[in-house]
Amino acid sequence: MTDVGRVVPEDAGGAWEMVVGLEVHTELRTATKLFCGCANLFGDEPNTHVCPVCLGLPGSLPVLNQRAVELAMAIGTALHCEIRPSTFHRKNYFYPDMPKDYQISQYDEPINVSGWLQLPGGRRIGIERAHLEEDTGKTAHAGSSGRIQGAEYSLVDYNRSGVPLVEIVSAPDMRSSTEARAYATELRAILIACGASDGKMEEGSMRVDANVSVRPGPGAPFGTRCEIKNLNSLRSLGRAVDYEAQRQIALLESGDAVVQQTRHWDEGEGRTVALRSKEEAYDYRYFLEPDLVPVVPDPAWITAVGAALGPLPAERRARLVALLAGAVPAVGEGFPDPDVGVDAEGSPGVSDAEREQILTVVDLGLDGLVVAAVAGGVPARLALARTANEAATDAGAAASLDPGAYTTLLGMEVAGTLSATQVKAILSDLLAHGGGDPVELARARGFEAMADAALVTVVREAVDAHPAEWVRYRDGEEKLAQFFVGQVMKATRGQANGKGVVAELERLARE
Numbered sequence: 001m002t003d004v005g006r007v008v009p010e011d012a013g014g015a016w017e018m019v020v021g022l023e024v025h026t027e028l029r030t031a032t033k034l035f036c037g038c039a040n041l042f043g044d045e046p047n048t049h050v051c052p053v054c055l056g057l058p059g060s061l062p063v064l065n066q067r068a069v070e071l072a073m074a075i076g077t078a079l080h081c082e083i084r085p086s087t088f089h090r091k092n093y094f095y096p097d098m099p100k101d102y103q104i105s106q107y108d109e110p111i112n113v114s115g116w117l118q119l120p121g122g123r124r125i126g127i128e129r130a131h132l133e134e135d136t137g138k139t140a141h142a143g144s145s146g147r148i149q150g151a152e153y154s155l156v157d158y159n160r161s162g163v164p165l166v167e168i169v170s171a172p173d174m175r176s177s178t179e180a181r182a183y184a185t186e187l188r189a190i191l192i193a194c195g196a197s198d199g200k201m202e203e204g205s206m207r208v209d210a211n212v213s214v215r216p217g218p219g220a221p222f223g224t225r226c227e228i229k230n231l232n233s234l235r236s237l238g239r240a241v242d243y244e245a246q247r248q249i250a251l252l253e254s255g256d257a258v259v260q261q262t263r264h265w266d267e268g269e270g271r272t273v274a275l276r277s278k279e280e281a282y283d284y285r286y287f288l289e290p291d292l293v294p295v296v297p298d299p300a301w302i303t304a305v306g307a308a309l310g311p312l313p314a315e316r317r318a319r320l321v322a323l324l325a326g327a328v329p330a331v332g333e334g335f336p337d338p339d340v341g342v343d344a345e346g347s348p349g350v351s352d353a354e355r356e357q358i359l360t361v362v363d364l365g366l367d368g369l370v371v372a373a374v375a376g377g378v379p380a381r382l383a384l385a386r387t388a389n390e391a392a393t394d395a396g397a398a399a400s401l402d403p404g405a406y407t408t409l410l411g412m413e414v415a416g417t418l419s420a421t422q423v424k425a426i427l428s429d430l431l432a433h434g435g436g437d438p439v440e441l442a443r444a445r446g447f448e449a450m451a452d453a454a455l456v457t458v459v460r461e462a463v464d465a466h467p468a469e470w471v472r473y474r475d476g477e478e479k480l481a482q483f484f485v486g487q488v489m490k491a492t493r494g495q496a497n498g499k500g501v502v503a504e505l506e507r508l509a510r511e
Contacts, residue, residue, distance in 0.1 A: 016214045016252075018245045019222055020180045021172035023209040024187055025165050026197040027135060028071045034134045034164035035062030035104065042203050046157035054134075054162030056100030061291050068164035069111070069295060070305050071196040072132050075166050076112030077306040078194045079127045085296040086111040086131070088289040096156050097137035105133035105167075107286045111295060117170075117190070118314060119182045120359060126171030137161040138204075160204075166196070172211065172222065177241040181234050184208055189313040189363055201232050208237055212244040214252070223248065224258040228265050228272055240265040244272050316367050320358045323370070323380040324350050354381070357388035364395040372403035378410040386410060390427050397431040405430065409438035421494035422447045447495065455488075455496055459504040462487040474509045481505055 030040050036053035052060035076083045089107040110131035116124045137158040141151035168187065174180045188206055191197040198205050213225040228244060231237045243265075248258045263272040311319070350358075361367050366387050373383035391398040391406075409430070413423040426441050462484050463470045473480040481502050488496045 016216060016245075016249050017218055017220075018175055018177075018241070019172050019213045019215060019225075020174035020177075020241055021211040021225075022170045022174070022180060022183060023211070023227075024168045024170075024184065025135075025207045025209075026075075026168065026191050026199075027205045028068050028164040028166060028196055029198060030065055030067045030071065030164055032065060033162035034065050034068050034132070035162055038162065040163050041159070042205070044159060046155070046159060049159045050161070054099075055158060062104065062289075064292060064295070065164060068132065069297070070301075071164075071194075072111050072130070072166050073297060073302060073305045074194045074309060075130050075168070075191065075196050076115065077302075077309060078190050078312055079112070079115040079117055079130060079168070081112035081115030081127060081130060083112055083297060083302050085109065085294055087294045088132075088292045089286045090289050091133075092285045093283075095136070096154070097139045097158075097161065099137065099158060099161060103134060103136065104289055104292070106131035109294075111297075117183065117187060119179065119186055120314075120317065121182070123179070125173045125179075125183050128169045128171055130166055130168040133165050133167060135160050135163040135165045172213075172225075177238040177245075180210065180241050181238045184234055184237055185363070186313065192365070193312050193316075194309050201234075204232065207232055210237060210241050210244070212241055212248070213258070214245050214248045223252075224260050226258065226261045226263050226272075228263050229275065231265055236265055236267055239267075239270065240272060243270065247272065313362050316362045317358050320361070320367060320370060320380075320384065321350055323374050324354060324384065326380075354384065357384050360388045360392055364392055364399075366391055366395060366398055369398065369401065369403055369406050373407045373410050376404075376407035376411060378407060378414055382414065383410060386423070386427070390424055391431070394431045397434065400434060401430060402435055405435060405438055412438065412442070416497045416500065418442060418447055419489070419494055419497050421489060421498075425494070455500050456504055458488050458491050458496065459484070459501055459508070462491065463505075463508060473505065 027040075032038060033040055033049075033054055036051050038049045038051050038054055041049060053062055073083050075081075086106050087109045088104050090102040091105045091107070092102045094101050110129040112130035113128070115127035115130070117127060118124050137156050138160050140155045140157070142153050142155070143151040170183065174183060188197075188199040188201075191206070192199045200206070201208075208231040210228045210231060211225045212228065213223040215221065215223045226244060226248070228240045231240055244263065251258055259277070261277055262275045264275050265272055358367075361370060361384065369391060370380070370383045370387050373387075374380050387398075391401070409418075409423060409426055412418040413420060418426070422442065422445075425445065426438050426447070429441050430436055430438065466484070466487065469480050469483055473484070484505055485496075485498050485501045488501045489498070
């Protein structure tokens with residue numbers, strides 16, 4: 001095998017083209033498991049949330065969790081799917097973490113079909129289905145590698161067995177690892193926004209399987225695909241997809257064939273390794289679950305679930321775009337078309353840096369702070385920058401901030417009562433202590449705006465101390481304004497107002 005390290009070009013033209021489809025498994029945020037009353041909790045003592053149903057003991061019968069069905073329909077609505085009557089099947093296979101030796105899943109009649117997800121850049125990725133099923137248990141292999149090969153023994157925790165899952169299967173519409181990561185990122189944000197999942201990949205709440213193949217250019221038939229199982233981070237997803245495409249290209253160019261396989265991503269080695277030949281549907285001997293009736297949601301229930309959804313990430317990004325453009329629409333009305341996407345052309349007056357800030361703020365769930373600050377009179381660009389650059393450094397604490405206090409703090413910067421440096425210091429206090437009164441915190445720190453006369457004196461001293469820089473600034477080198485702002489801030493220990501310093505520099509330059 002040769003040339004394994006080569007990157008597959010995203011615009012391959014007549015060269016090899018990567019084809020990627022993702023299967024995302026997300027655990028649902030229900031109080032109990034899918035078919036029994038055991039608690040759906042992560043991290044507790046192993047095998048403490050189990051019962052005859054989730055252990056598959058003889059004579060036990062499953063009872064479907066209504067909340068899980070509602071969350072599955074919420075996911076389907078958010079992904080523009082058609083919600084249909086559905087049935088459950090037994091998917092038969094043997095594995096130690098599946099105590100029944102079969103998994104109850106949806107097969108040929110899933111609850112959600114034929115949807116789509118739009119990436120922030122505007123490209124749509126098809127959703128083939130999003131179906132309900134139960135999770136397996138979790139196996140831990142004792143050994144240095146954490147894998148079954150070479151393990152001294154293995155332990156099984158059935159706490160996770162029977163936890164409700166929705167498996168979201170995309171169409172093979174992605175053409176690069178960048179698109180695959182963008183899809184997983186956007187899907188995670190949607191799942192969190194609709195309350196279906198906490199999106200914690202590190203805890204296994206969201207797991208990704210990637211189906212990867214390559215073909216000799218766009219329009220050619222799809223190649224033989226390989227499935228990479230259980231990717232638990234966006235970084236691993238991107239690396240695994242790139243490696244697998246490169247591996248397949250090297251095989252094909254050396255005259256070998258790609259064998260359809262299920263593969264494992266070895267993060268430490270940075271490569272995929274074969275696990276087993278890829279199963280087909282007939283290998284699982286699907287048959288209808290005899291102990292569960294079909295799920296037939298009535299239209300009123302579907303409508304109610306959709307009405308309970310809050311604004312989704314695309315709409316929230318569009319709202320911030322509207323605020324930067326000078327519009328202040330009420331929630332749910334007056335937005336630009338959210339399907340346009342924050343990165344698409346036509347977003348008025350939004351720079352590339354601001355687009356990144358919008359993506360960051362919405363992804364962290366902090367856009368409500370921006371909206372509240374703008375409603376309180378803070379310029380949209382200042383509110384966005386402070387939230388993306390400062391508040392986002394501790395997103396967990398920022399999510400609990402009182403929007404009123406946050407608005408008050410930024411308003412003090414707008415009014416010139418506090419400098420930008422002082423505002424950042426107060427915000428750091430608010431985040432560290434879980435809130436507080438910005439006015440009292442500023443008083444306790446002794447932060448006061450400098451009097452105009454004192455500011456004039458300090459600016460003059462900075463100019464006199466740096467005559468060469470002053471000549472260059474006066475001759476049109478405007479970027480040196482920040483040099484003088486820095487000198488004044490150092491001299492005043494951050495008490496000067498940066499805008500006031502620039503205004504005084506401009507006045508002096510006109511003399």
